[in-house]
Amino acid sequence: MLKYRIWSVILILLVVSIGLFVYKSEYVSLENSPKLAKYAFKLGLDLNGGTELTYRAVTDGVNPGDIEGSMASLRDVIEKRVNVFGVSEPVVRVEKPSSISGREEYRLLVELPGVTDIDEAVALIGKTPELEFKLVRPGMENLTADELALKTNDEIFISTGLTGKFLERADLQFSTSQTGLAGEPIVAITWNDEGRELFASITRDNINKVLGIFLDGAIISTPVIRDEISDGKGVISGGFTPDEAKSLVRDLNYGALPLPIELVSTQTVGASLGENAKTAGVTAGIIGFMFVVLFLILWYRLPGFIATLALLVYTVLSLALFKLIPVTLTAAGIAGFILSIGMAVDANVLIFERMKEELKKGKGLFEAMKEGFNRAWLSIRDSNISSMITAVILFWLGTSAIKGFALTFGLGVMVSMFTAITVSRTFLFAVSGKSESKLKKFLFGSGLHL
Numbered sequence: 001m002l003k004y005r006i007w008s009v010i011l012i013l014l015v016v017s018i019g020l021f022v023y024k025s026e027y028v029s030l031e032n033s034p035k036l037a038k039y040a041f042k043l044g045l046d047l048n049g050g051t052e053l054t055y056r057a058v059t060d061g062v063n064p065g066d067i068e069g070s071m072a073s074l075r076d077v078i079e080k081r082v083n084v085f086g087v088s089e090p091v092v093r094v095e096k097p098s099s100i101s102g103r104e105e106y107r108l109l110v111e112l113p114g115v116t117d118i119d120e121a122v123a124l125i126g127k128t129p130e131l132e133f134k135l136v137r138p139g140m141e142n143l144t145a146d147e148l149a150l151k152t153n154d155e156i157f158i159s160t161g162l163t164g165k166f167l168e169r170a171d172l173q174f175s176t177s178q179t180g181l182a183g184e185p186i187v188a189i190t191w192n193d194e195g196r197e198l199f200a201s202i203t204r205d206n207i208n209k210v211l212g213i214f215l216d217g218a219i220i221s222t223p224v225i226r227d228e229i230s231d232g233k234g235v236i237s238g239g240f241t242p243d244e245a246k247s248l249v250r251d252l253n254y255g256a257l258p259l260p261i262e263l264v265s266t267q268t269v270g271a272s273l274g275e276n277a278k279t280a281g282v283t284a285g286i287i288g289f290m291f292v293v294l295f296l297i298l299w300y301r302l303p304g305f306i307a308t309l310a311l312l313v314y315t316v317l318s319l320a321l322f323k324l325i326p327v328t329l330t331a332a333g334i335a336g337f338i339l340s341i342g343m344a345v346d347a348n349v350l351i352f353e354r355m356k357e358e359l360k361k362g363k364g365l366f367e368a369m370k371e372g373f374n375r376a377w378l379s380i381r382d383s384n385i386s387s388m389i390t391a392v393i394l395f396w397l398g399t400s401a402i403k404g405f406a407l408t409f410g411l412g413v414m415v416s417m418f419t420a421i422t423v424s425r426t427f428l429f430a431v432s433g434k435s436e437s438k439l440k441k442f443l444f445g446s447g448l449h450l
Contacts, residue, residue, distance in 0.1 A: 004430040011313070011426060019316045025323055039323040043113065044330030044404060045091075047278040049269050050113040051121035055261040057106040062259065068096075070258040071106050077258070078110060078125065091328060108261060118266050131164035132214040133199075135206055153219060157212045160202050165258060166195025168232075170249045175237065185245035187236040196232030204228040215248070281334035288338055289315075292345055300352050302443035306427045307348040314344050314419040318412055327411070333404035340412025343387060347420030350376040355444075365432055365444055373425055384417045 025039035045052055057074065059067050071094045079092040091111040115121045134157035140148070148156060168190045175184045191199050202211070203225050213221040213236055221237055240248065293311070296304035318337060322329065355372030363371065391410030395403050432444075 004426055007426050008430040011423060015313050015316050018320045022316060022319050022323065039326070041323060042326050042328045043278065044328045044333065045111045045113055045269055046331045047275075047281075047329060048113040049116055049275070050111065051115045051118055051269075052267040053110040053112070053121055053125065053263060054265040054267075055108040055110070055125075056264045057108060058260040058262060059106060067106065071108070073258045074108060074261070078108065082110065082112065082125065107264075116268055116270060118268055121266070122263065130215070130217065131167065133160050133162040133202070134158060134212045134214060135160055135202070136210045136212065141210070153212075153214070153217070157214075160198070160211075162195065162198050162202060166191050166198065168192040168195070172242075172245050172249045173235075175235075184237065185240045185242045187240070187245055187248055189234050189236060191232040191234075193232075196230075199232060199234065200228060200230040204230075277331045281331055281338075285334065285338045285341075289341060292341065296345070296348070300348075302431070303348075303352050303355070303428060306424055306431070307345070307352075309427055310348065310419045310424040311341065311344055313423050314341070314412075314416050317419070318415050321411055321415065322408070325411075327407055328404065329408070330404040332402065333408040336405040336407070336409030337412050340409050340416055343384065343413050344416030344420055346383070347376070347380045347416060348424055350379050351420065351424065359444075366429075369428055369432060373421070377421065380417065380420065384413050387413045 021039075026041060057071060059070075062070060075092050075094050079090065082090045082092065090113070091109075093109050095107040095109060097105060110121075110125060112121050134153075136156060137158045140151075140156050143151075170190075171188045173186050173188045175186045206225050207227065209225055210222050211225050212219050213223070223237075236248075289311070293308045296307050298304070300307065318340075321327070322337075327333065351372055354375040355368050358368035358371045358375075359365070361368075388410055391406045391413065394406035395410065398406055
């Protein structure tokens with residue numbers, strides 16, 4: 001019994017340490033320890049309030065094999081763009097087409113906690129700036145200004161195929177006397193390998209011709225090509241103010257989307273509604289936990305008290321995992337966590353009932369406990385595996401809140417299996433001993449009979 005008591009002390013010290021981490025990272029670190037503050041619980045949109053934007057990706061003409069890679073790039077670009085504005089814990093994720101729901105389009109979900117103004121939320125994403133380079137059509141060079149004024153840009157210019165998707169980066173610079181008006185804000189652009197070759201080809205074959213630079217369909221500069229530019233670098237100058245040039249650099253760097261997107265739906269959750277949902281979820285969890293504890297202690301006595309300690313260990317370990325992974329908690333996620341408590345209790349009930357059966361056969365307490373754990377293990381293993389399979393399927397096929405439910409439920413099931421088998425076993429063997437007495441038989445009994 002000594003080894004079980006030693007392990008029990010080690011477990012208690014470990015859980016207390018983890019509990020202090022959970023407490024400090026949530027309530028103390030926000031003011032005194034920025035390093036721990038990053039482990040504070042991350043609350044979903046339904047608990048924190050904010051706005052959810054759903055975009056449809058326009059994949060027409062895209063090679064089917066390239067769509068998933070383009071969607072991943074799209075997610076990364078939008079996430080960077082949102083983060084530039086300092087939105088707290090934004091969530092950007094891709095939803096694939098689902099044959100089950102009948103939806104046949106890729107979607108991008110953008111959650112912005114703390115932002116409850118839809119117009120502001122849409123502005124955070126912003127319109128993607130479309131950068132294009134076009135050449136003047138043959139025959140248009142000799143037209144007068146009045147004649148050109150009667151024609152559209154599409155009639156005057158022809159696309160070169162060089163667009164913002166080939167852009168590697170954009171930088172804010174100030175021109176020198178050699179590059180234009182000294183001190184004028186300009187935007188220096190660098191092309192990727194494919195864009196560098198295309199830009200070199202355009203400048204080599206069209207020397208002394210006008211190259212129109214368009215942003216969102218509006219012409220902003222019409223430089224004349226003087227030499228071949230083979231190093232993949234260019235300059236955009238359009239009489240910008242410093243703020244305009246800085247904004248253009250930001251939009252070009254964070255806004256070159258690999259796929260066009262369309263806003264299809266919006267959802268707003270007020271901060272007060274989110275706080276009410278969080279309070280209700282936590283309250284429900286506490287009340288449910290107290291009723292479970294009451295049942296365990298009244299029906300199973302000392303083993304029930306040990307199971308309560310194991311549930312406390314389960315709660316602390318689960319909350320620590322939610323912080324470390326980290327898990328974004330939603331109302332559905334809290335429900336999954338509470339449901340997994342029931343799974344933990346279920347495992348303890350199986351163990352205790354098997355113990356009771358062995359005691360009725362006349363076996364001693366120590367042997368009954370040992371055999372009870374061994375017999376219960378197969379049932380616990382199978383039930384938990386089936387629950388884990390369900391959680392994996394829900395996480396794989398589910399969307400939004402369903403994924404949160406599946407994640408917290410799945411993690412909870414894994415932790416509950418550990419606490420039921422390992423923690424409960426260690427504590428029970430630590431307090432049982434091999435001696436028999438009427439008091440011990442009563443404490444390890446069950447039900448209403450004495």
